[in-house]
Amino acid sequence: MITNDIVYIGVNDHKIDLFEGQYTVPNGISYNSYMIKDDKIAIMDTVDNAFFHEWLDNIQNALGGRTPDYLIVQHMEPDHSANIANFAKAYPHVTIVSSAKAFAMMKNFFGVEFEDRRIVVGEGDTLSLGRHQLTFVTAPMVHWPEVIVTYESTEKILFSADGFGKFGATDVNEPWADEARRYYIGIVGKYGKQVQNLLKKAAGLDIRMICPLHGPVLKENLGYYLNLYHTWSSYQPEEEGIVIAYTSVYGNTKKAVLQLAERLRTSACPKVVIHDLARCDMAQAVADAFRYSKLVLATTTYNAEIFPFMREFINHLVERNYSNRTVALIENGSWAPLAAKVMRELLAPCSNLTFTDTTVRMMSALNDESVQQLGALVDELCREYLAQQTSTANKNDLSALFNIGYGLYVVTCSDGKKDNGLIINTVTQVTNTPNRIAVTINKENYSHHIIKQTGIMNVNCLTVDAPFRVFEVFGFQSGRNVDKFADCDPLRSDNGLVFLPRHINSFMSLKVEQYVDLDTHGMFICSVTEARVLSDRETMTYTYYQDHVKPKPQTDGKRGYVCKVCGYIYEGEELPADYVCPLCKHGASDFEEIV
DSSP states (O other), X not given: OOSXXXXXXXXXXXXXXXXXXXXXXXXXXXXXXEEEESSSEEEEOOOOGGGHHHHHHHHHHHHTTOOOOEEEOOOOSHHHHTTHHHHHHHSTTOEEEEOHHHHHHHHHHHSOOOTTSEEEOOXXXXXXXXXXXXXXXXXXXXXXXXXXEEEETTTTEEEOTTTTOOSBOTTSOOOHHHHHHHHIIIIIGGGHHHHHHHHHHHHTSOOSEEEOSXXXXXXXXXXXXXXXXXXXXXXOOSEEEEEEEEOXXXXXXXXXXXXXXXXXXXXXXXXXXXXXXXXXXXXXXXXXXXXXXEEEEEEEEETTEEOHHHHHHHHHHHHTTOEEEEEEEEEEOSSOOOHHHHHHHHTTTSEEEEEOSOOEEEBSBOXXXXXXXXXXXXXXXXXXXXHHSTTTOOTBOGGGGGGOSSBOEEEEEEOSSSEEEEEEOOEEEEEETTEEEEEEEETTSXXXXXXXXXXXXXXXXXXXXXXXXXXXXXXXXXXXXOOTTTXXXXXXXXXXXXXXXXXXXXXXXXXXEEEEEETTEEEEEEEEEEEEEOOOOOBOBHHHIIIIISOOOXXXXXXXXXXXXTOOEEESSSOOTTOBOTTTOOBGGGEEEXX
């Protein structure tokens, strides 16, 4: 039982060895199906063809002598739709509910579109079962074009189709994220934009439970799962760390990789993961490349090209829109190394990749020159990690002040119980002997209240790789009501305050020396107690944010109002005066009419 009225009727498959013919599933897979019992009874999706009788038994046991009224088909992939025709024969009076594209696919699979017993639904359509009201939301290319998800408003449940699914049967106890990540990156990873669109729709719903078509029902800490999906679908690193993916023919490239890994670990790299692409689970290697922030590719020149397993790995990355990472290259070749050139060309379709200045070139085996190159590569990859560590950081690097301009910053502070942060664009160096920084903050912000009390803050200089998610977390909600660092393990400067682990090129710890009241705002004149430079990445300006980071609202063909802060669209003839944006929580005054 999921609730008093909603019953799980799915099955577990422990016989399967490869899901979709390519993904190893050592702990099996579940094919989830649900029954909603009300005045009318709805079955949510079917299961794989091999489990028809087991699934039908589950249905009969849950019905208690009643008859189902609706079969709702959210997704036509055969592991969920294979038994539509069989179910229709078993229950000839059932009405099938699905999208128009799904019914066209039923014609392909079963030779019939069920014209005499169907309801075609689209965006916003509803179906009442009695006490339970279902609303259908289109989710094209998550990850097939016909997909719909279903929101049940009485018990506030999202039936999410393949979204939030994972490998592994439901009777296996294992961490959710590991197999959910491998599932998402492998199967849905190409369609991040479409997932982002669905997440925006979901943001306007009050969701208390998520029922996916694979894996466990998610009932608690939904913010954790939603945040991971935000990260994965926006192609941002989930964690800091370095993945080394390599191929080696006679062992010399492997020796270089092992030496590199050891030197990275002793240079403050928080995580080093190694994959031998000829022997590892390729799907796991791909998932790790998306999980961590940096990637080293090491391979041999092979037939004037690269080793086949490396080409396959890079192809997987490219077709899944690998983006927003630092990439380093190691090539090996006995007479004419070409691997680095080929790998760069293969990665050309990827967006926002930063290649290291150092490329390691081996001529058959490591020598003095290539060992020096390995050392330079370690220095380049670990610069920010060394700057983040208290024991190895240069805490008086006043070149950090050069990153102050008309940029965007995250100011962090603490009320003594939890950390807080907010986005501002009002940081100015006012003197250099001594160094004084002016930080201006709106009095309505909770951070203004905290800093007036504590007299200390950190200013984090955002870089152009900062995703929109950073602005959602630090700009669209109040730290009085939300713990903005609940989902991360923050780093701290000597004053005890948080500094961001990525998406910044420097930070400065400030002590308030003077306060200037500016009516609606307050200006804090501060001395610099600590300054660290973490990278040489470009500082993000407000113009860059508007042009490249802030999502462009899709207003074509829509009537209503758009939020000027986050781009959320309210569709309707008139915007209520007390309306609050469900994404950024700004009021009606920050909306403008779509013209």
